[in-house]
Amino acid sequence: GYMVYKDPKKPIRTRIKDLMRRMTLEEKIGQMMQIERKVASVEVMKKYFIGSVLSEGGSAPAQYASAETWINMVNDFQKGALSTRLGIPMIYGIDAVHGHNQVYKATIFPHNIGLGATRDPELVKRIGSATALEVRATGIPYVFAPCVAVCRDPRWGRCYESYSEDPKVVQAMTEIVSGLQGDIPVDTPKGIPFIGGKEKVAACAKHFVGDGGTTNGTDESNTVINMDGLLRIHMPGYYSSIAKGVVTIMLSYSSWNGVKMHANYELVTGFLKNTLRFKGFVITDFEGLERMTTPYHANYSHSIEAGISAGIDMVMVPWNYTEFLDDLTLLVNRKIIPMTRIDDAVERILRVKFVMDLFENPFADCSLVEYVGKQEHRELAREAVRKSAVLLKNGESADEPLLPLPKRTSKILVTGSHADNLGYQCGGWTIQWQGFSGNNLTTGTTILKAVSNAVDPKTEVIYKKNADADFVKSNNFSYSIVVVGEHPYAETDGDSMNLTIPEPGPSTIKNVCGSVKCAVIIVSGRPVVIEPYLAIIDALVAAWLPGTEGQGVADVLYGDYGFTGKLPRTWFKTVDQLPMNFGDPYYDPLFPFGFGLTTEPI
Numbered sequence: 001g002y003m004v005y006k007d008p009k010k011p012i013r014t015r016i017k018d019l020m021r022r023m024t025l026e027e028k029i030g031q032m033m034q035i036e037r038k039v040a041s042v043e044v045m046k047k048y049f050i051g052s053v054l055s056e057g058g059s060a061p062a063q064y065a066s067a068e069t070w071i072n073m074v075n076d077f078q079k080g081a082l083s084t085r086l087g088i089p090m091i092y093g094i095d096a097v098h099g100h101n102q103v104y105k106a107t108i109f110p111h112n113i114g115l116g117a118t119r120d121p122e123l124v125k126r127i128g129s130a131t132a133l134e135v136r137a138t139g140i141p142y143v144f145a146p147c148v149a150v151c152r153d154p155r156w157g158r159c160y161e162s163y164s165e166d167p168k169v170v171q172a173m174t175e176i177v178s179g180l181q182g183d184i185p186v187d188t189p190k191g192i193p194f195i196g197g198k199e200k201v202a203a204c205a206k207h208f209v210g211d212g213g214t215t216n217g218t219d220e221s222n223t224v225i226n227m228d229g230l231l232r233i234h235m236p237g238y239y240s241s242i243a244k245g246v247v248t249i250m251l252s253y254s255s256w257n258g259v260k261m262h263a264n265y266e267l268v269t270g271f272l273k274n275t276l277r278f279k280g281f282v283i284t285d286f287e288g289l290e291r292m293t294t295p296y297h298a299n300y301s302h303s304i305e306a307g308i309s310a311g312i313d314m315v316m317v318p319w320n321y322t323e324f325l326d327d328l329t330l331l332v333n334r335k336i337i338p339m340t341r342i343d344d345a346v347e348r349i350l351r352v353k354f355v356m357d358l359f360e361n362p363f364a365d366c367s368l369v370e371y372v373g374k375q376e377h378r379e380l381a382r383e384a385v386r387k388s389a390v391l392l393k394n395g396e397s398a399d400e401p402l403l404p405l406p407k408r409t410s411k412i413l414v415t416g417s418h419a420d421n422l423g424y425q426c427g428g429w430t431i432q433w434q435g436f437s438g439n440n441l442t443t444g445t446t447i448l449k450a451v452s453n454a455v456d457p458k459t460e461v462i463y464k465k466n467a468d469a470d471f472v473k474s475n476n477f478s479y480s481i482v483v484v485g486e487h488p489y490a491e492t493d494g495d496s497m498n499l500t501i502p503e504p505g506p507s508t509i510k511n512v513c514g515s516v517k518c519a520v521i522i523v524s525g526r527p528v529v530i531e532p533y534l535a536i537i538d539a540l541v542a543a544w545l546p547g548t549e550g551q552g553v554a555d556v557l558y559g560d561y562g563f564t565g566k567l568p569r570t571w572f573k574t575v576d577q578l579p580m581n582f583g584d585p586y587y588d589p590l591f592p593f594g595f596g597l598t599t600e601p602i
């Protein structure tokens with residue numbers, strides 16, 4: 001029969017009110033639970049009134065799964081949700097943090113540190129639009145992006161997910177929110193969520209707040225800074241994201257001055273919801289409540305009370321959602337958590353679902369599948385790669401630059417662990433949570449292939465993964481391209497106290513650059529130790545984590561385009577200087593924030 005909440009002609013607030021008054025406590029708590037796809041099913045969706053499902057890093061319906069396979073999976077979960085008494089649609093979320101990075105053949109864009117180096121917000125907005133299309137092509141309407149962390153210590157394993165050490169650069173790059181969600185209508189009141197239609201997705205500014213400011217860059221640890229410092233350095237990305245209508249905000253595992261963000265009422269409710277008037281929903285990180293305590297999951301019921309009371313609306317409770325449901329039900333029945341808090345959470349979640357048209361359009365169709373890895377998206381990614389590359393050294397003096405390299409010559413050497421490895425050049429959060437090695441798990445252009453594509457057909461390109469001095473001396477190479485750097489990593493696995501390039505990178509640099517002109521390309525998620533080798537390196541390029549479109553590196557190496565990238569973060573001399581950021585009283589970098597040599601296109 002007719003019900004107001006099902007009537008798209010009624011105002012959203014009227015539909016929410018009508019729906020809320022019909023809901024049982026169990027149905028309300030169901031809306032607050034986001035579970036992982038591996039434990040989700042039509043039955044579970046129906047039995048527990050699940051409001052949301054996610055793919056954790058690397059969690060796909062199958063290896064090499066097509067867009068259609070993704071769509072069928074998402075639609076199945078949706079059928080379960082719609083078969084409940086009130087038929088509230090579920091929302092599916094995934095980490096699309098540098099393109100739709102979990103999907104085979106999707107376009108993989110440079111990670112955020114590279115986008116920060118472009119200083120091009122309009123480009124980043126276009127990347128958001130392209131990403132939204134590829135995500136919608138697989139039937140998914142919600143992404144856990146952008147990360148607006150301000151990484152203040154490159155020893156942090158997630159520094160590459162941060163656009164810059166400078167909050168102003170991070171604020172500029174929140175243009176990606178407008179690309180992902182669509183431009184917010186000018187008259188929209190501040191903080192109201194907005195999504196611009198079926199080719200746009202709900203975004204998620206993360207991780208609130210101060211994730212990039214932890215001591216020594218230790219992931220998930222403690223950010224020690226006063227309120228002024230927090231607001232000046234770590235908060236601006238949220239001002240800009242909310243002004244652009246960001247629909248959700250994810251909390252950080254980290255603490256601020258010893259208080260867990262997942263239990264921080266003053267910042268989550270007091271500041272974010274009341275002062276900034278954020279009207280979307282606040283979501284935990286993965287097992288955020290379980291990981292509030294050491295040991296993990298200790299005193300879980302208290303963690304639930306602390307988190308929900310702090311202002312958490314949706315809980316990423318991937319596995320033990322039945323325990324969460326039981327504990328929270330008890331807390332409400334005992335009046336430890338007031339129903340008004342539950343109603344605030346559910347109202348925010350429902351508002352997002354109504355705003356996103358999920359009630360009227362709960363199912364995905366196959367109309368967009370050809371957008372996955374679309375050539376024009378790859379061209380956009382190639383443009384981003386060009387603009388993200390930072391030229392740090394070019395010959396011993398300005399009047400004898402090595403770059404741009406000549407395309408026409410007799411014989412050149414391409415060498416290094418990262419020259420022919422698509423997984424390495426994409427970095428973490430690519431197909432697998434921790435990224436991958438090799439060229440088989442998705443499609444793209446390695447830097448080796450890019451060089452071969454770029455040079456004159458008469459030029460002989462010799463590839464040797466780890467060339468030694470004898471090999472170089474026994475050949476008469478005109479010049480060499482040495483591609484080395486970090487192996488892929490994500491989160492805590494990326495924390496590093498030494499920031500060295502793993503062997504045989506340094507040896508390859510020494511072996512090759514000691515015998516022939518060399519252009520060294522660093523593939524890394526952050527500045528790494530390079531000072532000891534700088535003197536023997538003729539040209540040095542920071543390529544960051546460029547993604548699948550390695551052709552963009554060759555574009556600037558060979559002068560089809562000029563180098564324009566600028567360092568989005570300070571390049572240290574030695575790690576014992578850290579943390580060291582632009583504006584610090586002690587500032588003695590190898591290359592300062594904003595540094596970048598340029599070349600003219602040929």
Ligand SMILES: OC[C@@H]1[C@@H](O)[C@H](O)[C@@H](O)c2nc(CNc3ccccc3)cn21
Pocket residue numbers: 055056057095144206285286491
């Ligand atoms: O993938 C979901 C979220 C992601 O959006 C967050 O940015 C990130 O902090 C995040 N981490 C995990 C999984 N973390 C984890 C860490 C150690 C062991 C097992 C899982 C999931 N997620």
